[in-house]
Each structure stands twice: as structure tokens, then as C-alpha cells.
Amino acid sequence: MQEAESAGREKGVFVVYGLAGIAALGGLLFGYDTAVIAGANDFLQKRFELTELQKGWATASALIGCIIGAASAGAVGDRLGRKRSLLLTALLFLVSAVGSALPRNLTEFALARIVGGVGVGAAALLSPLYIAEIAPARIRGRLVSLNQLAIIGGMVVVYLVNASIVQLGDKSWLTQTGWRWMFASETLPAFLFFVLLLFVPESPRYLAKQGKLKKALRVLERTGGGEKELAAIQESLTQTRPSVFELLRPGLRTALLVGVILAVLQQVTGINVVMYYAPSIFKKAGMTIGKAAGSTVIVGIVNLLFTLVAIAVVDRVGRKVLLLVASAGMGLSLVALALAFASSRLGSWQVVAATLAYVAFFAVAMGPVVWVVLSEIYPTQIRGRAMSVATFFLWTANFFVSLLFPPLLKHFGGNVFYLYAVLCAVAFLFVLTALPETKGRTLEEIQAAWLA
Ligand code: BGC
Numbered sequence: 001m002q003e004a005e006s007a008g009r010e011k012g013v014f015v016v017y018g019l020a021g022i023a024a025l026g027g028l029l030f031g032y033d034t035a036v037i038a039g040a041n042d043f044l045q046k047r048f049e050l051t052e053l054q055k056g057w058a059t060a061s062a063l064i065g066c067i068i069g070a071a072s073a074g075a076v077g078d079r080l081g082r083k084r085s086l087l088l089t090a091l092l093f094l095v096s097a098v099g100s101a102l103p104r105n106l107t108e109f110a111l112a113r114i115v116g117g118v119g120v121g122a123a124a125l126l127s128p129l130y131i132a133e134i135a136p137a138r139i140r141g142r143l144v145s146l147n148q149l150a151i152i153g154g155m156v157v158v159y160l161v162n163a164s165i166v167q168l169g170d171k172s173w174l175t176q177t178g179w180r181w182m183f184a185s186e187t188l189p190a191f192l193f194f195v196l197l198l199f200v201p202e203s204p205r206y207l208a209k210q211g212k213l214k215k216a217l218r219v220l221e222r223t224g225g226g227e228k229e230l231a232a233i234q235e236s237l238t239q240t241r242p243s244v245f246e247l248l249r250p251g252l253r254t255a256l257l258v259g260v261i262l263a264v265l266q267q268v269t270g271i272n273v274v275m276y277y278a279p280s281i282f283k284k285a286g287m288t289i290g291k292a293a294g295s296t297v298i299v300g301i302v303n304l305l306f307t308l309v310a311i312a313v314v315d316r317v318g319r320k321v322l323l324l325v326a327s328a329g330m331g332l333s334l335v336a337l338a339l340a341f342a343s344s345r346l347g348s349w350q351v352v353a354a355t356l357a358y359v360a361f362f363a364v365a366m367g368p369v370v371w372v373v374l375s376e377i378y379p380t381q382i383r384g385r386a387m388s389v390a391t392f393f394l395w396t397a398n399f400f401v402s403l404l405f406p407p408l409l410k411h412f413g414g415n416v417f418y419l420y421a422v423l424c425a426v427a428f429l430f431v432l433t434a435l436p437e438t439k440g441r442t443l444e445e446i447q448a449a450w451l452a
Helices: 002-047 052-080 082-101 106-134 137-166 171-184 187-197 204-209 213-222 227-237 244-248 250-268 271-284 289-317 319-342 348-366 368-376 380-434 443-451
Strands: none
Touching: 002 052, 002 082, 002 106, 002 137, 002 171, 002 187, 002 213, 052 082, 052 106, 052 380, 082 106, 082 171, 082 187, 106 137, 106 204, 106 368, 106 380, 137 171, 137 289, 137 368, 204 213, 204 227, 204 380, 213 227, 227 380, 227 443, 244 250, 244 380, 250 271, 250 368, 250 380, 250 443, 271 289, 271 348, 271 380, 289 319, 289 348, 289 368, 319 348, 319 368, 319 380, 348 368, 368 380, 380 443
């Protein structure tokens, strides 16, 4: 009997990895869509004769979509279900890829990018949510972290795609047509995502919430669970009502606040300053354009490698310890970065070294683990909507950090990095005092702990 159970669980783990892999394509498109613009915006500027501000709009318009996507996807996910909502995001990516490849002017382009942005904001929340809901507790952290790996994977792939498109023609071809292929290339992963999603089952927790218990049990059995898990889910569904006002209940209010603050801290500790502006930082530290571009690729690779470390250890070491190590390490690296900028004796390589250390610490926890925690700390009845609130703040913080960095760098030079370092210290104290450890506990146990 026990042997059969453990064999079922083994097979279930295999299935769960497959399903998480498909859902993580949402993360891949998140990375792909946010990074594709980096290779294209100079050509776009020439083609449509854009001013600097218009170029900024061409680049940042997608973020408006992200905020809308984040704010709405949770409600859609709670109503239509996780699977159908993910299918919708795949369609948004498809429409946006075609639309941003064919525009006749900036307005058409920005509109198409906003549509894609809605897809990004929605997928950024729905993919981890779906993965958390199908994952067995003991490997949930690593499965959700796969999504972060896919985000960075998407960024690295599109850098390479853009770099090869640049090889295909001369400047005038690139200005007329080449950049269009950069956006069109996104149809491929978007189509793949759509088709593969057709084969994944709805999340068992969503099915149970809808009263479809037989179906929920069947999915649980395929993913290594069974009657016991279903009973726990059913029990947990009676503890909360499916209303967003539940978030104002005492224990859950704390959960909401913890998620929002953690989401904002992921952004205000400065990661996208590096992700979006690394070449400008390196050039400001005295590098040539070519060297700056090369160093930026290394930043991507380090990000990828250290996310693998997170995947390997998150379910053993736990969320809390990892986040503490990350915020301390990020803070110290930022101080080193500011010092390297200030000292005339130090060269640009110290700037690169400090940046790489910072990204490595981010990748070990602040990147993946924040998404893990956001996907696991809310009750099933309102998980989508609660994640919407938290990630709405995440994207809004991202928008302001990215918007304000260029003027801050211009005014304060390298001293601007002290600001993010201070916020890393805030993150450290917050994690230490306010974040509960969720390692190894089922979603139902986590919910019960908030309500207790
Ligand atoms: C963050 C993004 C960031 C990415 C970089 C994600 O976890 O939410 O804002 O660009 O990691 O690796």
C-alpha cells in the first residue's frame, strides 16, 4: 500500500515538473517582452523620428499595460479560473507581437506594447499562482522559482535573437524592417505557450473552490496527492469567504500588508536600475560602448546562474534565511558600488564586480523568493485578487524607480546607490521581524496560521 503511494507520488512529481515548466513559459514571455525593446528602440527612434521623450514613451508604454494587467488578472483568475486566464495572456502576447511588428506610427506601436504589457502584468502573477496551486508543499519553492529562471531565460534569449537580427542587414534595413522582426519573433514563444496550455489541467484548488470535487481529486491524483489533500483544501475553503473584503480581516490584513511591502521592497532595492540601465552605468564608470554591452550580457548570465542556486536550496534553507542573506549581500554590494564610483583610484572593473555581486545576491532570493512568497501567503478563495493588490504595487514601484533613476544618477552620480543600500537594510529588518517562514507547509497550513 505504502509502496503504491510512494510510486504514485514519484510519478506525480514528474507530471508537476512538466506542468510547472509549461506555466513558466508565462515567465519566459514576461522576460522576453520586457527586454525585446532594448534592442529595438534606437531603430524605432530613427524610423519614426522620435524625440528623446517619445523614445522614453515607446520604451515605458508597456509598463502602463503591466500595471493594468497586474491589477485585473487576479479577479479574472479567481473568476474564469487559472487555466483560462493563462490562455488569455498567451493571446495578449500573440496580438501584441504582431501589432508591435506592424505599426505605421508611434501611437499604434505604443498601443500594441500596452496590450503586451497587460499580458506581462497578468502572466507575472498567474504563472506563479498556478504553479503554487499544483505543487506539493515540499518542492513548491523550487517549482515557483522555475518561473523566475524562465523570466531571465526569456531576457537572455531575446538579447541573442536581437543580436542575430542585427547581423542580417545594414543600418537602413534595420531602421525600416529589422526591428519589426525583433517584435515578430515573440509570436513563436507566445504560440507555443498557447498550444501547450491547452494540455494542462485546471488547478485542483480552483476546481475545489468551484465545487468540482471529482475533477479536483483527479488532478490531485495525477500530481501526487489524493483524498487527504482534497479534504484539507475543502476544510480551508470554509475558513474564508470568496470576497475581496476578507483581506481586511485581522490575520489576513497582516498577510496583505506583508505581501505588498515585500513586493515594493523587491523593486525599491534597485534591481531594475541594473536590469534596464546596466550599459549606462558601465559607460558612466568609464567603459566603452562595446565593453559595456559585453558586461551587460555577463550580468544576465550571473542572474541566471544564481537563480539556479535559489532553486537548489529554497525548499531546504527556507525563504527567510535566503531573503536575509540576499538583502544583506545586496546592500553591501551597493555600498561597494558607490565607493567604486567615488574613488578615482578604482577602475570600471570594480564597478562591474560590485554590480555582479549585487545581481548574484538578488538572484539568490529577492528575485525568485519574493514571487514564491507572494504565491503562497494568501487563502485560495482570494489568492488571485490578493496577488493583484501586491503586484500592482510591485509594478508601480518599478515604474517610479526606472523613471527616476536617470535624473538621480545625473544629480548624485554613484552616491545614488547609497539610497538603494539603505532600502536593502530596511528589507533586512522587515524580513527578520515580519515574514513568517512558509517552507514545507501546505497552502492550507499557511492560511490557517494567518487566521489563528
Ligand atoms: C522582478 C523583475 C526583474 C526580474 C529580473 C523579477 O523577479 O520582478 O522586476 O526585472 O526579476 O531578473
